[in-house]
Amino acid sequence: MSGNVFIDNIWVIPALPLLAFILNIFVIRPLDVAIRDRSHGAGHAEHGHAEQHGQDNGHLADNTQHTVPDIDALVEESYVQGIDDIDGHIATPAALARSIRKAEHTSGGAAAVTLMRDAESHPHHAHGEPTIFARVNGYIGILAMLGAFAWSLGVLFAMLGNGALRNGTVVHLYDWVAVAGINYSVNFYVDALTAVMLVVVTTVSALVQIYSQEYIEHEEPAGYSRFFAWLSLFTISMLILVLSANFLMIYIGWELVGLCSFLLIGFLGKDAPKMQAGRPSPGAAAMKAFITTRVGDFGFLIGILILFTVTKTFEFTAIPRLLTGTDQALLTAAMILVFCGAVGKSAQFPLHVWLPDAMEGPTPVSALIHAATMVAAGVYLVARTFVLFHQFAGPQSLEVVAYVGGFTAIFAASIALVQTDIKRVLAYSTVSQLGYMFVGLGVADTIGPGTFHLMTHAFFKALLFLGSGAVLHALGGEQDMRKMGGLASRIPQVAIPFLLATFSISGFPFFAGFFSKDEIIAQTLQHGDYVLYAITLFTAFLTAFYMFRLWFLTFGGEGGRFGGWWGGQYRDTRTISQPGIRLWLPLAILAVPAVFAGFLGWNVVSGGGFNAFISAANVTPAGIVGAAFDNPFTSGATYVGIAAAFLGIGLAWAMYGARIIPANVLTRNPLGRGIYQVLWNKFYVDEVYLAFIRFGIMGLSRIAVGFDRLVIDGILNGVGNGVVAFGRGLRRSESGRMQNYGAAIFGGALVIAAAFFVVVYFNIK
Amino acid sequence: MFPLLTTLVFLPTIGALVLMVGPKGASRWIAAIFSGVTFVLSLWLYIGPLVGGSGTAGFGSIMHPAWSESIPWVHFAIGTLQLNIDYHLGADGLSIFMLILNALLSFLAIIGSWHVSNRTREYMALLLILETGVMGVFCAFDLYLFWLFWEVELIPMFLLIAIWGGQRREYAAWKFVIYTIFGSAFMLAGIILLYFSLGAQNGAYSASFSYLASHQVAGTYSIFGISIASQLLLFLLLYLGFAIKLPMIPFHTWLPDAHTEAPTAVSVLLAGVLLKMGAYGLIRICVDFAPQGARDFALPLAVLGAINIIYGAGCSLVQRDMKKLIAYSSVSHMGYVILGVAAAIGPGATNPAFREAALTGAAIQMFSHGAVTGMLFFCVGVLYEKAHLREINAFGGLMARMPRLTWIYTFAIMASLGLPGLSGFVAEYLVYTGSFANFPAQTIIAAVTMILTAGYLLWMLKRAFYGPLNPRWAHLNDANLLEMAPLVMLGVVVLFVGVYPGFLVDLLRPSLHQIIQTMGSLPVAGR
């Protein structure tokens, strides 16, 4: 107990969204469904086929009713099999393309593909209004989030005011299970790291919920309250994760955010895969996300088990005390396994494959879960257990963290260079930036650089995603950047914050991303890790390039003002609808931290105290002082970084803004085309995994089933049939003739008598 | 004192009799009332000791069960051989926990069978008789009585599968019965051997559990010149019966067939309580009465448990029939019980806390699997009633037509794949944490399986419920309130146990602690 009212009652923070969730699911949503059913009941009888969207989906635009059943009929005839074949497990673009080709060869399939194409280029999401109860659910969710945000601010200010609080307070709630001296406790832990995470999570959550009101009422009005319920559930889970005081709780939160990610990616679960765009169905993407992260969770769990078996406790605060004298190799293995969990959740190579597909979720979800909060959980996990990594495990563990991060950073950035789907570019950018954070944690002696980037990234990446969502909203769901262009002058209220965030992520001086990224690059140099230095520096260049490629393709381009920077030619014919205030206000609000949050780490403005603040938490290895960050402008290396960013921005401008350099300059020769193909297909990682699953895991499973059916059941049925056959043969002796029986009886008696005689006569013993 | 246990055991049978003489149209109501009353009464098993003032310790262990009723039954002697069989019912924490689960699931099974229109009266009567049999198994405190109830339960089960089952119902029913009887023959041999060895050794013949648990057979038996430790032989003989019921690989192939062919409610009971009889027997009889034998067999048991877990999951992955998939997932999930028990009895100088955690996990898994798999079967049953099909790939996009079923199914699937906050996680996590110290490799195999589990369950969900609606199912209606009722009730239980498992652990602690103490008293690495 700390004596601080905010910290001692920290349970209020997750309890508020929990309350909203319970109200939503059990009280208001039933009302919502009830009135929707009633208003919809009449409609059912009239258009039978409109039920494609079911009773969950109230009001269907009239003009879509005629095409929908046609597609379904054709799908029924020839397509579903094709979809299930490939989409059944993990859909990859190559596999999707294959299935289109397959479908085109069948009679109905070709027509279905055409119709599918139409449907895909004009997504017909139901339009209608959420009911009043659904809206109330939204308001409750937002209010709860604002309350949680206020409480988090209270915690943060309490810590700013009282340095002792930063060291951490354990708040015991109840014992989950207690057996023979081992407690599986539900404990919360609040220190500086938690406080920062709480503020980040609640800020982004609240803003995303405000934003979602407008977004979801267009995307899927019937699911309005469900969406808010899942968002609240996600926030609860994320807060549990952030507040956890032990490995049990963090694992619980960890899995629960995975659930919410599953539910929210699959929110538009009724959608089919978008074959043309190489996009899987939301259901498949949701499944892939859950299962892929579970692969990481497996390692995480084993890591926890090793630590638990050694120390007999889950508590973060108690484990270091109990670890002294443990075999370092074992601990290194344990920590690398724990890091596996982070690899899965934070979409690091080789488990990054789920995150781009997760973009099938509604865009607010991408912003909240797959950019700002959940994917950062891996970074948080490493930060939370940093002492164990740094002090108890061998140096190899942090090297693994740093190199996995570094490799992922450059790997994902290279894929992002060629993607044309706006959300996928951002997704790969997220993967890449998370890689940066791991580099930051891996090379530095404190958690400062990594978590600093986590925080700034949460703001600017959430902004970028919400901005891209606003673009999608304006264009009626179009995600292909080739069909955009010049949007800046058309939707400036979105473009301005988006541009600021783009500068921020590209590392333009004085923006938030500049400070945090520069700190990581500086750390690699400081620790003499020149490979990582080169990687991070080059990735910074790539980041600036692909982000401004995105900017120019979407908002700028040929014919725009300032040499293509602002506005220009719009490459599609669809009308642009203006986003309302609920969409752009969160962007504007997020722009503030996306621009200025970096000053927390700049000693000229704030004393650069972020590192000192967060390192006061119980996560800094003994003997290391969490000093403030250095002033970046005193080091020459910083200017190299700035140059890399400028180079990237300039190149993007030259290729896509001003079009001085033709965009296909690199792909004219075969080598360039080959590289382009590899990047476009994401290094074929999905295909390799798919093959492994299909031929490896499924193959073994089929063998197991065959063993069951042929060997085990074969033996059983063999024994059974043998007994039956024996009986069948034996019953021949039952002739039904008394005389035969009599002969047998007396014959038997004779044999026994003879035997008896022999025994007695010859006195055999 | 009011004979609560006897009432619980025989009230359903009385219900069945009333049903047979009562009006035909009311058979559902009569069955529901009798099983409902049984369920309500069974709750007193839990509440009684608590209000009795002795707190959670009052649930007692096998030595001093909280509830006990005993009437001398068969007593005769031939020379020095005495046969003493008592009508002895008892209930400690472990029993109470299974009795309540059985009462709950039987009640829900009857509600979930409301739609059965073919020979309703006989169907309901058999369900009630089944309830009696299972109740008897869980509260018999005399080994012979236990065996008697163990056999009694077979008859209604056989008839329920063979009459109301699917297309291959007769094959499935026979397979089930022959498998089980095969096992129980060995079990009976084990029981007789145990009874007479112990009687000859101590001069007192009794089959009461407290006697058997407090005296252990020593020495070796010699069969055809092969000498085998008596306890190990006893353990194996007794365990064979339970291994088939559990089911443990390679004795599991009756399960997919029986599950697939049985009507919904019977599948629920089969998975929910009948498999638990095997697990209960393993803990209560094998481990309690032959602890040294159990310890000697712990390593093979752990290996088999791990194989069970991963093998069942692998088989689930390629199933096309929803029910068969869930049936194989049962094989996988029951593996956690085996692994947990193995870790609790394993050799090695393990901290008793780990042992207790593993055993607690195994026991909670019994409960959790019962409730969760019950939910899954109910979900499939609802779907099957409407579509008359269980082929996963034939569905698609059902989310659009059946939102309620979709979400409750998702809930059940999440519970089954061990999502925190739901009961399956509690069990699995306790088993993992408890068994890692004793059997790390097996635990890792079990942990790998959680990926596969997520894989097959979510893949099923995705194929059947996500994506565009297959127009063939445009006529389906969502689950109605009657169909939702058992699902929601089980869901609440699953959630409650997941969030606050403490109350179950309190219930189990005295019983399990007794076993851990016995294990602790054995010589370490006793070979």
Next chain:
Amino acid sequence: MLLSLNSFLILGAVLFSIGLFGALSKRNAVSVLMGIEIMLNAVNITLVAFGSSVVNPQFSGRLTGQIFAVFIITVAAAEAAVALAMIIAIYRQRSTVDVGDINMMKW
């Protein structure tokens, strides 16, 4: 001359064997029945012989064997009546008394 016990036993055994052969080999049900009657009487002879012998003083003079024989005669009479009734019933049903044709109890 007093016949020895063995003579009676041999007579009984021979009669029994003849009866057995008749019972097992004859196809006519009435003949089979006659064979069985011969076997019964062979047993009667044996019983009476044992009963009147003094091989075992414990049983001599108690007429045990004779009483058994009387029992058997009674039972044999009843048996013959029932058997003949069955044969007649079967004959009425199936127009045959050939035991080869009477195989209703066959699987």
